[in-house]
Amino acid sequence: MDLTPDSDEPSPEVTWAVRLQASRLVVREPNRREVPYPLDGKPFRLGRADDNRIVVKAEFVAAHQLKFEPTGVADGYRVRDLGGPCSLMFNGHQVPEHELRHGDVLRVGDPYTGSFVTITYQRLARTMAPPDEQVPRCRLDQPEVTIGREGCELTLASLLVSRRHATVRAVADGHEVRDLGSANGTFVNGERVQLSRKLARGDIIQVGPFKLVYDGRSLDSYDHRGAIELKARRLVRVVGGGKVILDRVSLVIQPREFVAIVGGSGAGKSTLLGALSGFSRATDGDVLVNGDDYYANFAAYRGEIGYVPQSDILHQTLTVDEALRFTAQLRLPEDTGDAEIAARVERVLADVDIEDRRTTRISQLSGGQRKRVSIAAELLADPSLFFLDEPTSGLDPGLEKRLMYTLRRLADGGRTIVMVTHATANIHQCDHIAFMADARLVWFGPPAEALQHFGVRSGDFADIYTKVDGDAHESHPLVLGELRSEYARWREAHERGEPSLAELWELRFRRSDARTRYIVERLAGETRGPAVKSNKAQTSQSRPSMSMAAMKLGGTTPEDRPEAARVSAWRQWLILMRRNLRLLAVDRRNLSTLLLQAPIIGAILVLVARPAALQDLQSSHGRLVLFLVALVAVWCGILCSARELTKERAIYRRERLANLRIGPYLLAKFVVLAAVCLVQSIVLLTVLALKVDFSAAVTTFTADGPVAVVRGVAGLGFFGGLLVTTFLSSLSGLGMGLLLSSTSSTSDRAMSVVPLVLVPQLLLALALVSLPAGLAPLSYVTSARWAMEAFGSLTHLQPPRDFAACTIPGNPLSCPVYPTVSYDPSTAHVVGVWGVLLAYTALCVGIAAVVLARRDRER
Numbered sequence: 001m002d003l004t005p006d007s008d009e010p011s012p013e014v015t016w017a018v019r020l021q022a023s024r025l026v027v028r029e030p031n032r033r034e035v036p037y038p039l040d041g042k043p044f045r046l047g048r049a050d051d052n053r054i055v056v057k058a059e060f061v062a063a064h065q066l067k068f069e070p071t072g073v074a075d076g077y078r079v080r081d082l083g084g085p086c087s088l089m090f091n092g093h094q095v096p097e098h099e100l101r102h103g104d105v106l107r108v109g110d111p112y113t114g115s116f117v118t119i120t121y122q123r124l125a126r127t128m129a130p131p132d133e134q135v136p137r138c139r140l141d142q143p144e145v146t147i148g149r150e151g152c153e154l155t156l157a158s159l160l161v162s163r164r165h166a167t168v169r170a171v172a173d174g175h176e177v178r179d180l181g182s183a184n185g186t187f188v189n190g191e192r193v194q195l196s197r198k199l200a201r202g203d204i205i206q207v208g209p210f211k212l213v214y215d216g217r218s219l220d221s222y223d224h225r226g227a228i229e230l231k232a233r234r235l236v237r238v239v240g241g242g243k244v245i246l247d248r249v250s251l252v253i254q255p256r257e258f259v260a261i262v263g264g265s266g267a268g269k270s271t272l273l274g275a276l277s278g279f280s281r282a283t284d285g286d287v288l289v290n291g292d293d294y295y296a297n298f299a300a301y302r303g304e305i306g307y308v309p310q311s312d313i314l315h316q317t318l319t320v321d322e323a324l325r326f327t328a329q330l331r332l333p334e335d336t337g338d339a340e341i342a343a344r345v346e347r348v349l350a351d352v353d354i355e356d357r358r359t360t361r362i363s364q365l366s367g368g369q370r371k372r373v374s375i376a377a378e379l380l381a382d383p384s385l386f387f388l389d390e391p392t393s394g395l396d397p398g399l400e401k402r403l404m405y406t407l408r409r410l411a412d413g414g415r416t417i418v419m420v421t422h423a424t425a426n427i428h429q430c431d432h433i434a435f436m437a438d439a440r441l442v443w444f445g446p447p448a449e450a451l452q453h454f455g456v457r458s459g460d461f462a463d464i465y466t467k468v469d470g471d472a473h474e475s476h477p478l479v480l481g482e483l484r485s486e487y488a489r490w491r492e493a494h495e496r497g498e499p500s501l502a503e504l505w506e507l508r509f510r511r512s513d514a515r516t517r518y519i520v521e522r523l524a525g526e527t528r529g530p531a532v533k534s535n536k537a538q539t540s541q542s543r544p545s546m547s548m549a550a551m552k553l554g555g556t557t558p559e560d561r562p563e564a565a566r567v568s569a570w571r572q573w574l575i576l577m578r579r580n581l582r583l584l585a586v587d588r589r590n591l592s593t594l595l596l597q598a599p600i601i602g603a604i605l606v607l608v609a610r611p612a613a614l615q616d617l618q619s620s621h622g623r624l625v626l627f628l629v630a631l632v633a634v635w636c637g638i639l640c641s642a643r644e645l646t647k648e649r650a651i652y653r654r655e656r657l658a659n660l661r662i663g664p665y666l667l668a669k670f671v672v673l674a675a676v677c678l679v680q681s682i683v684l685l686t687v688l689a690l691k692v693d694f695s696a697a698v699t700t701f702t703a704d705g706p707v708a709v710v711r712g713v714a715g716l717g718f719f720g721g722l723l724v725t726t727f728l729s730s731l732s733g734l735g736m737g738l739l740l741s742s743t744s745s746t747s748d749r750a751m752s753v754v755p756l757v758l759v760p761q762l763l764l765a766l767a768l769v770s771l772p773a774g775l776a777p778l779s780y781v782t783s784a785r786w787a788m789e790a791f792g793s794l795t796h797l798q799p800p801r802d803f804a805a806c807t808i809p810g811n812p813l814s815c816p817v818y819p820t821v822s823y824d825p826s827t828a829h830v831v832g833v834w835g836v837l838l839a840y841t842a843l844c845v846g847i848a849a850v851v852l853a854r855r856d857r858e859r
């Protein structure tokens with residue numbers, strides 16, 4: 001039974017309390033509570049020296065750091081940096097001076113240590129007035145108005161908008177909007193416009209971060225960059241067996257706020273992050289983004305979401321610059337030019353303060369720098385909503401502090417940031433913390449107030465963890481102390497059992513002023529700009545959801561992904577090809593291992609092969625040599641691909657979440673590795689040719705006696721035919737390797753399964769070991785068998801025989817030939833067998849694609 005009416009409606013008294021407050025500066029120093037300073041219209045200074053009107057203690061602040069002067073217009077103020085070791089920052093950037101507007105947050109920070117003083121300017125009387133901003137209006141006077149990033153009648157400057165994104169055309173009785181194949185799509189009332197759609201008055205067109213309200217004659221445009229507000233109302237998530245892993249959580253995150261979700265292990269932090277980000281949705285309750293039903297409008301907002309999972313999401317062997325460029329090419333609209341991409345990379349490197357490492361390989365960066373590069377990669381598309389899952393894990397305290405400072409600056413620069421963290425040493429850099437315990441929200445508000453709320457006097461956040469953990473009982477010290485009344489209320493409502501401490505703290509929070517201030521009032525507050533009245537709101541039962549494990553790795557369900565940014569499959573393939581080639585080229589050790597395999601194995605084959613191996617058709621030695629070549633080719637193919645997908649699984653999952661397609665991804669892997677296989681095949685046969693006679697002319701024995709023949713496939717000759725066979729065998733191995741890699745979760749697992757694939761090739765191919773005739777069809781599943789059939793046909797070998805069924809023991813000629821094998825030397829037969837090898841490869845790659853698609857959904 002619920003004890004507290006957890007209504008999210010504000011009481012009238014609370015609203016009036018806000019109205020009575022005056023304009024002021026609110027100053028917050030590290031590890032201290034906020035101090036408000038009312039303003040009186042006179043100039044004043046802020047600094048460490050005692051002669052300032054606002055004196056701060058932080059050592060990194062200069063004696064006289066800032067000067068505040070009235071502008072002379074409606075009690076406004078301007079702030080000027082007087083210089084010192086630290087500089088004045090606004091919106092994440094250094095500024096020499098700045099004219100203050102309500103809500104502006106200034107920081108005086110030390111980037112080296114990540115410490116800063118925060119100064120917020122508030123003119124509360126002004127906030128109560130209706131917004132006085134002029135909404136840009138585009139009149140639809142012309143027959144057609146083009147909307148796009150550059151050179152259009154309605155220009156919307158954002159990288160989420162394609163150069164020519166959509167048009168609004170006059171039709172007989174109004175207007176229609178037509179999408180021009182944009183990358184991120186055009187949406188009307190939350191639904192993606194497939195080709196065109198008739199507009200009705202009041203319809204809201206969404207293009208990137210812009211909402212365009214149609215009134216029949218014009219479009220009013222609202223830009224919500226830097227102004228994303230997230231409201232969560234009574235979020236619940238119930239999993240199998242009715243277990244509640246998120247219990248009626250409400251909170252509000254305002255634009256430019258930096259919020260940390262904290263709590264003990266298993267408290268529900270990732271569950272809450274999943275529900276807020278929409279990647280793992282709540283089963284009940286709603287999330288509103290700027291007033292829109294977020295889940296129902298997920299497709300329209302997807303381009304604006306940045307998500308940094310726990311694992312690194314860039315290739316370690318690339319340099320920072322290379323990795324970011326490839327990511328930008330994959331994520332940004334197809335029409336983004338090289339210069340735009342370069343400028344964007346430049347910008348995000350500056351945003352995360354890592355420009356000086358642009359040419360460094362990611363593997364050579366420290367953990368904190370790597371994390372910052374991952375964040376930079378997410379910033380490329382300029383997201384307004386940023387979710388991070390434990391970005392500080394594994395960092396030393398210094399790096400952790402600097403990373404928190406970076407995130408703080410990013411939030412100041414116009415992003416709404418939500419992060420899960422276990423690190424609370426620098427938690428004061430966040431605006432609010434959401435403290436989770438036992439699936440419940442036990443606190444939401446500023447970090448400094450949290451300590452007071454939980455009665456922690458040591459100033460150590462870890463003490464809160466201890467206080468919310470465990471079960472309550474009558475003689476528990478907390479029940480005898482600060483949770484006495486909550487326990488009594490709980491007891492009144494429950495005859496049996498004991499509550500958890502989290503339950504009691506939740507009760508306490510629900511009755512607190514903080515909840516009224518930071519949740520209830522904010523939930524009731526007006527949202528800026530128009531809200532989409534979506535007509536496809538989903539019921540909680542129909543909401544696609546995915547597992548926490550998948551979410552942590554960046555996985556998602558296909559239902560979550562239908563409207564990801566469209567970059568054509570062809571372009572994706574080209575970019576991925578270039579990236580794979582680069583990865584291959586820079587990973588010298590791997591490349592040399594791959595390229596040395598063929599000459600080394602070829603040299604060993606040379607040791608055992610006789611020069612006339614392929615000339616003496618009566619001996620079984622030729623079959624042995626060719627079979628070994630087939631086997632080595634298959635082997636090389638498997639080895640070069642078995643780890644290929646597993647080694648970059650986290651990157652793949654993050655890119656899938658954005659817009660990566662499985663087809664181009666697998667095909668790009670396949671083509672680059674196929675080039676390696678081709679080189680290996682050429683080297684293998686060339687080394688063998690140093691000893692083995694590959695002459696096409698040979699004498700073969702038929703029923704009519706010896707006949708001189710010239711072997712080979714029309715147009716390719718004998719060596720060419722053998723080379724094609726070796727290459728196709730290698731490709732079949734490559735297909736099997738990719739399949740193994742798609743089904744394995746780690747590279748080690750993939751490699752441990754390789755023998756299970758290779759041994760059947762050895763035993764079932766009807767080359768080295770004979771099978772009883774009834775089992776001979778088993779050989780069809782091995783590609784070495786098909787390789788051997790092509791080799792045997794090309795070389796005019798005698799077909800394999802079933803030695804278990806010889807009529808005269810010891811006489812091979814009395815043993816029957818397998819009816820399932822044909823060494824027909826005709827070109828048509830050889831080409832047919834090559835076709836089977838190709839089909840075998842295609843089947844393996846196709847199954848790998850299906851496995852990857854299925855893995856998107858799994859836990």
Ligand SMILES: Nc1ncnc2c1ncn2[C@@H]1O[C@H](COP(=O)(O)OP(=O)(O)OP(=O)(O)O)[C@@H](O)[C@H]1O
Pocket residue numbers: 239240243245263264265266267268269270271272547548549
């Ligand atoms: N799909 C699921 N099915 C069943 N239980 C789940 C599922 N997802 C999460 N849980 C459980 O819900 C609880 C909260 O999980 P969550 O991952 O949100 O915790 P967390 O606070 O992020 O923990 P940690 O800090 O250890 O990552 C855990 O007990 C977890 O086992």
